[in-house]
Amino acid sequence: MKEVAVIGAGMTLFRRHLKETGKELSYLATKMALEEAGIEKKDIDMVVMGTAPDAFDGTHMKGEYLLDGAAGVGLPYCRVFNGGGTGVFAPIAGWWHVASGVADVCLVVAEEKMGNCYPHPQTAFQHIWDPILDRPLTPNLVWLFAMEMNRYMTVHGIKEEDIAEVAVKNKRNAVGHPCAQLADPNITVEDVMNSEMMAWPVKRLDISPPSDGAAALIFCSKDVVHKYTDDRIFVKGVGWNIDSTMWTNRDLYFPDYVANAAKMAYKKAGITNPPKELSFAEPYDPFDYKECHHMEGLLLCEKGEAPTLAREGVTQRDGDLPICPSGGLLGVGNPIAATMGQKMCEVYWQLAGKAGKRQVPNDPQMGLGQAWGDIMQMATVMILGRGS
Amino acid sequence: MGFIEKQTDPTTPMHWRGNMQADYFYPAGIAGDKFFQHLKQNDTFLATKCSKCNKVLFPPRLYCEDCYIEISDDNWIEVPASGTIRLFTIVKLNAHGEKMKKPKIMALIDVENTDGSTLGVVKTQDINSNLQGAKVKAILRPKDKREGTMKDILHFELI
C-alpha cells in the first residue's frame, strides 16, 4: 500500500442558484485546486467524480455529462455515489486510486446543482423513498429527519434549545468562510427556536439550505509528494459503512453504521482515544441534531452527551474539541456531494494552517471529516493528519 | 441461502407504477449565456478560441477541455450560422420507440470557421439523398420571437 498525501483543494461559492453550469462549477473548483497544488491537467493520472442524485442536476448519467469540466477528457474517470455520503466518499475513492498504486496523482471533483430541479429540490427528494411502502404516503424529506431527531431527543431526554446551539455555532463559524451561504454573526438560540416550524421538532434554522456548488481535492502518492509541496498532510484512515434499506426496522436513536465506519478509520489510523487524538472534526451537519448524532456515532463523546458539549462550548472553534470550524453545512450551504468543500477540503486547509479566519488554534495535527447519506444508512469517514 | 418460496400465481398484483417526474431549469452558464444573448440579437453564432491549442471551440466554453485553461473575453469570435453536414441519420422512431409521424433528419453540422459542430435538424425535399458534405445554413426564429435557447434555431436548410 502507498501512503497518500493531499496537495491541493478548491471550492466555489455556495448559493441557492448559480449562473454557471455544473461543468463550469467543476472547472472553477478544479482550477483552484490545481493552482494550490501548482500542477496542470497533464500531471493528473486519474479523476474521480463525486456527485449525488442525477435528479438534482436533471441529467441522466450525470458523471458523464460533467466530465469535461472535471478535467476528465482523455483520462480514466469514474464516478462514485452514495447519496449524501458522497462528499467524503469521493475522497475515499481518490485515496484508493493512489493507495493501490494504480495512480500517482488523482483529482477528486465533487459537484451539485440542486437549483436545477424546479420549483424545488424537494421534488427530487420524493423519489428517494421506497416506491411501494413510502411514496404512496406522499412523504416530505424533512419528515425523515424530524422522526430521527424526535427519537434521538426522546431516548436521551434532550432539549431542542441545546440542539439549537449547534446551528448557532455553525452559522457563526461560517462568517469566516468566503463561500458561505448562510453565515450570520449575530444569530442566537432564540432565533433558531423562533424560526418557522417545518416538521416538529425541525425548524427552518435547524436545516441547511439546498445549494449549487463544487469542490475539488488532489491526492498524490508519498513517492512523488516532494515534487509538489513542502507540506506533508497524509490520509491516515478511511472508513465507510451502510445499514439496511429497511429504516423502519431499526432504532434510529444511534447510528451504528457511523460507529462501524469510524472504527474502521480509527483502526487504520491507529487511533485509540478519538476525542483526545483528533485536533478537530468536521462531522456531517445537514441538520443541527445530526452534528450531535454523528459526534456520538464517531465515538467523540458518550451517547446523548453531544448537545451538552455544544452548550458548554467544548465544540467551539477555540474549545477543547472544535467541531465544524468551517461553518459546516448549516452555515456554508449544502450542495450534497460538494460539501466535500467544508469537510475534506477544510480538514486539509486546517492542517496546512491555511484556513485564515477559520483557523483552529494550537497547530492541529489530526482532523476527521465525515459525511452521511442514503436513507439514514450510510457513513463515510476520512482522517487526515500531519506527517513527515 | 436461496429462496424457499417463489411467485407461482401470475394473477396476483405484480407491478407497482411510479415515476421520477420533475421539471428542470438549466442556466446556460457563463459561456452559454453569452452565446444566447448574442443569438437573440444577431443572425450569427459565437465561438471561443483556445489561446494555447488555437482550436475554435463550438459550442463556446468557459475553458478548453484539453488544455484546461480559461478562455478570456477577447478570444470570443463571431462565426456565420452555417456549416457543413459531417454526419446525418434518418430517424424513424420517437423517444417512446414508436414510429414518428414523419421521419426526421438529425445531423452533426461542422460550424463554419470553427473546429466544433452542432446537432441540428435538417429539412430537405429529398430525404433519400446523401447529405454528407452538404452546405447548410441555420433558419432562425424571427428576432422578436427569440428566447435565447437552441429552439431559436428552427432547423437547418441546404444552401
Place this chain on the structure above:
Amino acid sequence: MSNEKYEGMPPYAPGTHVRESDIQNKKLAYAWWEPEIQYSWSLGHAMSKFLMGLKAGKIFGIHCKRCDRILVPPRMFCEHCFGPTEEWVELPDTGIIETFSISYLDPDARRIEDPILVGVVDLDGAPPHHGFMHYFGEMSKDEIKIGMKVKAVWKPENERTGSITDIKYFKPAGGAD
C-alpha cells in the same frame, strides 16, 4: 463572478449568484426540460403477498428462523443472515409509536395550517423497532407521543386497492407503555 481576495484558503469564491427574481424576469439564458420518466417495478413475491394482505385487511410478516426474527414489511431473504425467510405470520394491526413528526409541510414543501401527524409504528408481534411508516389520526398534536399504543383504521373493504394506503391511519388504542 466575485474575485474578491481573502486571506487563507479558499482565497476567493468563484461563482455567480442568481436570484429567483432573475429567473422569473428571464435575466439569464437558460434551457427548460420536462423529462418523461415512468416505471413499473415488479413487486416480487414478498411485496405482492404483503399488499394482497392489506387489501384483505391483514398485515403479514415473515419469519426468519435462523435469526428467530419476524420481518415486517416482509421480504424473501433476511438481510442479517442472508438466508431465506419462510413462514408467513399474520400480525395484529396494533402497535406503539416508535417515533413521529408533526409536519407543517406538504409533499411539495408548501406550508399547511393543519399539520400532518406521521411516524413509524412499531407493530405488536414483531421484534422491537420493527414496523413501517404511516399517518396518525384521531389525536391532536399535543396528545401524540412516543410509546403511545395505536391501532390501524382501515379503509372500507371496497375501497382497498392493495396499497399501504389501505390503512387510513393509526388511532389511539388507549393507554401507553
Place this chain on the structure above:
Amino acid sequence: MTRKVCVIGIGHTDFNSITPDMQWKDFMYEACNKAYVDAGVDPRKDVNSFITCAEDYWEGFSIFDEFVPDQIGAVLRPCCTVCGDGIYGLGTAYMQIMTEMFDMVAVEAHSKASDLLTYGDVMLHAFDPIFEKPVSGPVERPNYGGSPSYPAESPKPLIGSSDEEERVHPYFVAGLEMQNYLTKTKTSEEQCAAVVVKNKKNAFWNPYADYELKITIEDVMKSEYLFKPVKKLDISPNVDGAICFVLATEEKAKELGIEPIYLSGFGWNSETPWLGTRGLDADYAKKSAQMAYKMAGITDPKKEINILEIDDRFSFKELQHLEALGFADPGEAGKMVEEGTLDIKGSLPTNMSGGSLGVGNCLEATGLQKSLEIVTQLRGHAAKRQVPNAEVGLAQAWRGIPSGSGAVAIFRRG
C-alpha cells in the same frame, strides 16, 4: 510482496426480456447468492467490501444506493455504488484489494430494464441540456401524470416551446456514429450484418442468452432502417439480468481451494461528452485498452490475447472496438468477421456468449456479462461454445449512448 487479484466466484440470474416475478432486490439476491455459493464463501463473514454498478434513472430512485445493501449481503459493511459499467466495479474492487485493506470484494451489476417504461426518454435525459436536448424535440412533457405543481411565488419559467410533437429516439446517435465508421473505414453494411449473424448464432450455445436467432446476412440487410444506416437487427434489444463477481487475493483463493482466474489488468477512459467535439472513433476503447495492457504487461495483444468479449450493442460497434483495441487495422475488422476469424472456431473468437446482440443489452451489467463469459471460458466451463486452450481473455464495454466512455478488463488463467 505485490498482491494479485483474482476472480473466485461468479453468479448470475437467467436473462429474460421481462422478469415480472422478481423484485429488483430478489433479482440481485439471486445473482449474489449464486456467486457466493460458487466461491464457497459466506458474505456476512468473508466478504469485506461490496460494490454495485448502477445509475439512478435506470432503476427509478433518486438514490439507488439506498436500495442495495440488504440483498447483496452488505448490511453494516463497507458498500458503495459506482456509477458506471460493471468493469468499473471490477477495477474498483481491484484497487480496494490492492490497498491491502480488504481481502475479498463482491461486485454486482444488473439490468432491470423492464421496470423502466420510458427507456428512450431516460437516455435523452443524458444529453447536454443546453445545446443538445432541446434539439431532440419539444421541451414540454406531453401531458403525462405526476408532474410537479408550482407555488404562486415561482410560476413555471417555461421557455423554448415549439410546434413539434415528438422527441426523437436517442439511438439516432448510433446512426451518426455508424455512418462515421462506415465512411472512414470503407466497411460495408453487409460486414456489420455478418456480426449480427455470428453473434445471434453463438447465442444458441449459451443457455442464458435471450436473443438467439438463425438468420442470414440477407435477412439482416432486409431489416428496416430505423436510424439509417442502423437497421432494426443491428440493435441489441434490452434484457433483464443480474450478475455478481467475487474477487479476492491469490492467497484467499488458495485457502478456499479455488483455481484462480486472475484479473491481471483493467482500464477505463473517457472522451469528451460533447457529441460535436468527439471524434466518434472509439478513442475511449483504445486508451482504456492501453491502460489495461500496461497493467497486465501485454505488449502484443494480437499474440497474447486468445478470446474477446467486446461491446456490440450496435453491430458496427464490435468492428469499431476490435480496431480500437488493436486487433485489426482500420477497415480490416469487417473482413475478419466475413472470413470467420471471429467465430468460436476461428483464430480470434469474439463474443462467444452471443454478445449483447445475442444475450441482450443489459445496461450497466454489460461489462460483467462480457467478463462472465471470459471467466467461464477460462475455467473451461463453456460447454458447446468452449474455445480450447484459452489462456488470456479480454472483456470490454462502452457506457452506451450518449457517452464516450468505456472500460476494459483482462483475465488470465492461473
